[in-house]
Each structure stands twice: as structure tokens, then as C-alpha cells.
Amino acid sequence: MPPLLRLSGKQILIIGFIMVLFGFLMPWLMILGYVETTFFLSFLTYGVSLTGMILGVVGAAMLGLQRRKKDK
Numbered sequence: 001m002p003p004l005l006r007l008s009g010k011q012i013l014i015i016g017f018i019m020v021l022f023g024f025l026m027p028w029l030m031i032l033g034y035v036e037t038t039f040f041l042s043f044l045t046y047g048v049s050l051t052g053m054i055l056g057v058v059g060a061a062m063l064g065l066q067r068r069k070k071d072k
Helices: 009-032 039-071
Strands: none
Touching: 009 039
8 A cells, every 4th residue: 555545634634734835935935035046946846835735635535534434
């Protein structure tokens, strides 16, 4: 079983939140001039943010399914 599938919905949601937070903070730090803006860093930030959004949706769905099964 892949390692990502061993995580609970809550854990995946937290990982997604951290990734989205990174995707928010890095461009902000680039604009303020604390971090040098590079082509690679810009695409890395975009990719991490997008992956975090996807993981957040998947984690929320898994959490909802776990709670639905728990209520039955």
C-alpha cells in the first residue's frame, strides 16, 4: 500500500494546509524582497500550492467518509 494511503483524512488535510500555507507565504516573501525571485522557485511555489489544494480536498473527502461510516 502506498504511504499516502496509510494516512488518515485528518493527516492529509493538515499536510495540504501546510503546503497551501507555504504557497501563500513564499510569493509574499518574494514580493517583500526577503526571498530572491527565481523562475524555479516561482514554479515550485505554484506546484506546492496546487498539490496542497488537491490534498486538502482529498483529505476533507476522506474525513467526511470516515465520519459517515462512524455515524452508521
